[in-house]
Amino acid sequence: MTDPTSVSASPAPLASMRAISKSFPGVLANDRIDLDIHASEIHALLGENGAGKSTLMKILYGFYRADSGEISMHGRPVSIFSPHEARAMHIGMVFQDLALIPAFTVAENIALFLPHLPAVLDARAIESRINEMAARYDLQVRPRALVSQLSIGEQQKVEILKLLLSDARLLILDEPTRVLAPHEVQALFRVLASLRRDGFAIVLITHKMKEVLECADRISVLRGGRVAGTLTRAEASEARLLELMFDKKLPPLQTQGPTPAGTEARTLLELRDVGTQAVGAAPTLSGINLRLAPGEIVGVAGVSGNGQRELGDVVLGIERCAAGRKFLFGQEFTRRSIRAARTAGVAYIPESPLALAAVPWMTVLENMVLSRTQVFARWGGLRMDWRAARSEARLGLERFGYSVALDVPARSLSGGNLQRMVIVRELAPGPQLIVASYLTRGLDVHSALAARQALLAARAQGAGVLLISEDLEELFALSDRLVVMFAGRMVGEFRPADTTPYEVGRLMTGAEVAHDVHP
């Protein structure tokens, strides 16, 4: 089908995408992206979460339809409107969350995926085809094993075998190494290298710098829905890739001097050697040591899924400390409830307001009293003082310069308005400790500014802030101190002035485990 000896510079790429744009409500995920994918090549798509990598590849696989732009295969324009059509064009994709049926055997899972499945299955023939293909690419699995009994690494092998047996020539792997142990990652890369030798085109979606430099032939960096640059392996270096991944320009200067952090007489938050219990595939924290002083904003950097969310959960008390101790405002809080933490003065702005902060069927006003029902309860709880709640909500909204209707159900609000509602609810009462995850996600520039201003105002009044974000610009602009999380550990701690976004970016992507900068 394709000439295995052809080099990456062959005239007609296997697949080429031109001016692909795709928007979701409120987000422009892909903005006129051009991308060429060649046979016999491993093409890495590198970028932060939300840079548009997965969206672009899901368009190629027919999972999403692009708003505009075109795709051609072997130089001929094609339209791919469903994964079924993509498979007919020999395109295959392994999703981040593997899509196997646990109760079926390996052979049954693969058979289900084959394009021309006969009415009566010849199990033997399928098994021998699996074994043959597995031997060729070092993907050994037992065809009769139940998928539920396989490790994640083995399941991934099955996914790849599935694509190979259904004659895919272009394989898209969405963050394949996310769930793998280091030795499994090495094995996967060896498989990919042997596939490349046989003329397959491979697209590897990832945000891990080190892997890209290790196995990719060509690297396209996406940032904010655009291609920031495409490099060959020879041209690529860690520094250049970081430069492309995170914006080149330096973060703007802070508009106000950081409050003197020398007043360490009182700690708002102290975590001593905190660790959490492993539950499912969620990351677990280990050995977390963190202190937060009044008037201090500590930024938590990290690619999502590396334990930042769990860190915030531990502070509020949603996640229990399996190891270590937690102190809030100088008191031991290791085993105390969320309500106790709330009453003591902890505010919490979660990463996804609709899922974690709002009750969709209740009105905005009702939602706004939820975290402080005791304040508006009268007659010992027999009655709620809605008049007081309403005037306080209005006052809060006014102070932040937001306007959100109070009597509509929360589910009718846009994402940005929901976030405004949560910000007012959490910050207006003047909390002492604020845990804010992705504070400005979904907000327009103006509202984002107001939200950041609110954080700074809270800090000026002596509150401490734990700011969790992937937006390095925001972290550098707001933080007095920065910690970097990778794989459930704190891998670096800096004052923003003493470091650069590149340094932080390198730690975030696990390029190296930091020399501990702990004082």
Place this chain on the structure above:
Amino acid sequence: MTSIPDKRPSLAAWLVKSGAVVLRYLAIFVVAFTLFGIILWIAGKDPWLAIRDTLTYTLGSGRGLSEVVVKMTPLLLTALAVAVPSRVMLINIGSEGQLYMGACLGTWVALSFTGLPAWVMLPFMLFMGAMGGALWALVPAILRARGLVNETITTLLLNYVAPSLVTFFIYGPWRSPGNSFYPQTPDFVPAARLPLLGDTRIHLGLVVGLVMLVLYWLLMKYTRWGLEMRAIGGNAQAAKRSGIPVTTYLILALCIGGALAGVAGIAEVAGAHGRLRPGFSPGFGYTGFLINWLAGGHPLGILVMAFVVALITSGGDILQINQGLPFAVVDILLAITLFVVLARPALRLKGKRA
């Protein structure tokens, strides 16, 4: 008064809205009875006569009406027993078992403390009835709150245990010495019987049920706890992060549900029967589940639906006697009503599209 005082809906808007609700309920019953009529007609009976008989012998006479109300009394409470947990997204199918346990503990009081005056005896009985139901619900509640077993399964399974326990006591320590033919406890002393209304069989249980219904309405609409329960039902994750003690609410809501079913049990025994018999409940618990479902947890809806379902079951008795129809027709009519209610959203959607 609405829950948000600044924005009262206008009277006209309210009338239009309630009118629409009444019309919708009427439409449901017209459709259900039409389908029921078709089934009777296929069975070779006169549907018109059957429906007329049902209505005249229940709504048409004071005696019939009072019997409907007697039937409605336990249903009100068992529907509430499902409604309270359902506000925090718990599915309590166990009100049947909780009802039996309430009857069991209440009967123990009635049989053991025969010397007590009525004004001590009755509150004590009702209290122990509530305890019996609550304890029976506590087991599933704890298992659920710990994240071990889904409450739907456990409450359902305990329904098969409770009647057996009651039967054990009736055949064993509580068996009436006077009557060896029918296994049952001795008659309750007069102080342990719930007072009746006039010369009807309507007993104090009705008042208890209505009071509980009003309390439920007030709880959900006005109190801090109702607000927090609605928040848990609407989004447990958000409620938890807001500092609402979700686990405590889950346990309390299921136990309150159990207590209400327990009161239904002892009220039925002390009000309508005067002695405990095995199988005294013709599925009051399950019917309560159906009523709450039909009413969508709304207090007024529960009152209306409990009455209607009681009317249908009374009608079944009459059809059995007058027309020689099997009692199963009641199940058919209830099932049809449920189907029509379930189909309701689809009908409304189609109307909107047109």
